[in-house]
Each structure stands twice: as C-alpha cells, then as structure tokens.
Amino acid sequence: MSALDRVISDLVVANRxxxxxxxxxxxxxxxxxxxxxxxxxxxxxxxxxxxxxRGDIVELGLDGEPVREERRALYLERFxxxxxxxxxxxxxxxxxxxxxxxxxxxxxxxxxxxxxIHSGSFIGANVxxxxxADRFGDTNLLVTNMExxxxxxxxxxxxxxxxxxxxxxxxxxxxxxEVVRISVYLPRNARALLRAKQLGGEIxxxxxxxxxxxxxxxxxxxxxxxxxxxxxANKAGCSHMLTKPTGAGTAHQGPQKK
Ligand SMILES: [Zn+2]
Numbered sequence: 001m002s003a004l005d006r007v008i009s010d011l012v013v014a015n016r017x018x019x020x021x022x023x024x025x026x027x028x029x030x031x032x033x034x035x036x037x038x039x040x041x042x043x044x045x046x047x048x049x050x051x052x053x054r055g056d057i058v059e060l061g062l063d064g065e066p067v068r069e070e071r072r073a074l075y076l077e078r079f080x081x082x083x084x085x086x087x088x089x090x091x092x093x094x095x096x097x098x099x100x101x102x103x104x105x106x107x108x109x110x111x112x113x114x115x116x117i118h119s120g121s122f123i124g125a126n127v128x129x130x131x132x133a134d135r136f137g138d139t140n141l142l143v144t145n146m147e148x149x150x151x152x153x154x155x156x157x158x159x160x161x162x163x164x165x166x167x168x169x170x171x172x173x174x175x176x177x178e179v180v181r182i183s184v185y186l187p188r189n190a191r192a193l194l195r196a197k198q199l200g201g202e203i204x205x206x207x208x209x210x211x212x213x214x215x216x217x218x219x220x221x222x223x224x225x226x227x228x229x230x231x232x233a234n235k236a237g238c239s240h241m242l243t244k245p246t247g248a249g250t251a252h253q254g255p256q257k258k
Pocket of ligand 1: 077096097098142167168
C-alpha cells in the first residue's frame with residue numbers, strides 16, 4: 001500500500017468513526033492535508049460520512065475547489081477546511097460538525113465552553129465563538145465561500161476549536177487522529193459542563209497547568225492514542241482498514257526509534 005493509499009484509508013476510517021460516535025450525522029465532514037503537497041487537501045465528495053468509501057475522496061486546493069475535473073457534488077461548506085489550511089500551515093486535519101451538545105455554548109455566550117474533564121483538555125483553554133452574522137449579516141448560516149471561511153479561520157486563530165453560533169464547530173489539529181480525538185471529546189466535555197451547571201454552584205474548570213500537562217504527554221502514535229483509534233475503528237466496523245504507522249502502539253511516546 002502506497003503512502004497516499006494509506007492517507008485515503010485513514011480518512012475513510014476517520015469519517016466512519018465520527019459518524020459512529022455521533023459527532024456527525026448526514027452532515028459534517030473531516031479533511032486531511034496532502035502530506036506530499038501542503039497546498040492540497042483531501043475531503044469526501046458530498047455524502048454522509050458513514051457512507052464514505054475510498055472512491056469518494058476528492059483532492060482540493062486551498063481555494064476550496066477540486067484540483068482535477070470533478071462532476072460529483074461537493075460539500076457546500078468545504079471552504080471551512082480550505083480557509084483553515086490556508087491560515088494555519090501547522091494544521092494537518094480539520095473537522096466541521098453540528099454535534100448537538102456543543103450548540104448551547106455558541107448560543108448562550110455568557111457561558112464559555114472550556115475543558116472540565118481530562119479528555120476534554122485537548123479542546124484547548126480557549127474556545128472562541130464565531131458568529132457569521134457579525135460580518136455577513138443574515139445568511140443561511142452556512143460557510144459557502146472563502147471570504148466566510150477566512151473570517152471563521154481568523155476567529156479560530158491559534159486555538160484548536162471554534163464554535164459557530166447556532167450551527168456547530170470547526171476543529172483543527174496536527175494529525176488526523178488528534179482532530180478526531182478532539183471532535184469526539186468536545187461534545188462529551190460540553191455535556192459534562194452542562195450537567196455540572198445544572199447541579200449548581202461554582203464550576204471548576206481544568207487549570208491551565210493541567211491542560212499543559214495533558215498536552216505534554218500527548219503523542220499521535222503513542223500506545224494510549226493508538227488504543228483509542230483502534231477501539232473507535234473497530235466499533236465503527238472498519239478495523240480492517242487500519243494502517244498502523246511504524247512504531248504506533250509500541251512506544252510510550254511517539255513512533256519507535258530504530
Ligand atoms: Zn455546517
């Protein structure tokens with residue numbers, strides 16, 4: 001299997017995981033930058049993530065348009081991915097989804113969504129809320145061009161996640177596994193925070209030092225990270241598509257060195 005085949009397989013697996021974990025439904029998408037050409041990225045054609053197959057993956061440029069002739073319909077909101085890849089050279093993978101549990105935090109803006117559980121630490125200390133109406137007035141709330149995508153990317157800044165008011169979220173990370181992990185735990189963190197607020201009293205958020213300590217211990221191919229990826233893929237019925245990078249799941253920290 002070539003490196004490119006592996007990338008495509010991984011992206012299919014990511015689609016299936018996000019669907020199985022209820023992060024996406026008929027809508028929502030995940031993309032991966034082309035490791036051989038940082039000005040291109042891969043994203044499925046317009047189809048529900050649960051149904052994505054290898055042949056559905058399309059290569060797009062940083063303008064959000066396909067790099068080869070493409071007659072199939074594409075996601076209307078592909079500009080979210082293009083604009084984030086354009087603005088953030090450090091980012092390798094992006095998710096956009098409408099997970100219901102995060103929506104209240106984009107609407108009731110007096111309550112910020114911040115990490116409250118250890119697995120939620122990866123969403124980052126600051127989760128900005130982007131409101132499309134601030135610059136574009138009354139729209140259908142979808143990000144359908146580069147101008148809107150760039151405005152969202154600007155709001156995301158150097159953070160891992162931006163909420164989109166009344167719509168969903170965009171998350172960005174250095175690897176596909178990491179962006180899936182952030183996107184799976186984001187709604188769980190939101191649920192825990194919402195329930196804690198229902199119990200009343202002062203909310204104890206994760207401290208910056210705790211978030212930093214979690215980040216220091218993170219490696220995309222550590223045993224712990226691979227364990228989650230393998231589990232999710234198996235649950236989503238696509239463990240046969242897993243491609244294990246050299247050293248994945250064998251070293252405590254990162255790929256094994258020879
Ligand atoms: Zn959307």
